[in-house]
Amino acid sequence: MKREQTAKEFMDELEKDPEYRARTAEKERQWAQFTEMLRKDEEPLVRALTAAGWPENVRQCDDTRSVWDLVNTAVSYPHLLAVLADHITRPYHFRTKEGIARALTVREARGTPVPRVLLEELKKEAEPKDVHESSYRWCLINALVLIGDSSMTEDVRQLMKDPRYAPVRRDLQRLARALCRPGRRTPRT
Numbered sequence: 001m002k003r004e005q006t007a008k009e010f011m012d013e014l015e016k017d018p019e020y021r022a023r024t025a026e027k028e029r030q031w032a033q034f035t036e037m038l039r040k041d042e043e044p045l046v047r048a049l050t051a052a053g054w055p056e057n058v059r060q061c062d063d064t065r066s067v068w069d070l071v072n073t074a075v076s077y078p079h080l081l082a083v084l085a086d087h088i089t090r091p092y093h094f095r096t097k098e099g100i101a102r103a104l105t106v107r108e109a110r111g112t113p114v115p116r117v118l119l120e121e122l123k124k125e126a127e128p129k130d131v132h133e134s135s136y137r138w139c140l141i142n143a144l145v146l147i148g149d150s151s152m153t154e155d156v157r158q159l160m161k162d163p164r165y166a167p168v169r170r171d172l173q174r175l176a177r178a179l180c181r182p183g184r185r186t187p188r189t
Contacts, residue, residue: 067099094132
């Protein structure tokens, strides 16, 4: 009876395989290229946030600032919400837009124009073309679950009836329930 190969032995064998090494190198090259494209993509956003007073105590993931640094901080930044809301409507890559949506998913965004901006973005995402667009659409719904208000209920019901939103109908139902909770009243303008 032949002894089963350990995970280490299998990995050692893979590392010797030139085809495996070539595939791994190609994936790493593609990832580096994608990362660089995203860094360049969000440069205008980072400049605008910096000009608006990016908090100095927001820790950076690496040497460059990114909207994702705001997602991963406990530091409050209500003075940046208008800049983020403006930039989410711009033609960034969907991964960048997802970072903006996540950065807008903060308590301070409740009762501001931010939830309505996110709802309008959600309406644009009827038929995502790839995983990044699908992830962005889910992120918008999730953000609205947390910061949306009851004025959005009818809009969400209309989306639930739209067959293009069938893949996220359950998420939209969760959103509709959240909008009906006490304390989610329409903000006064």
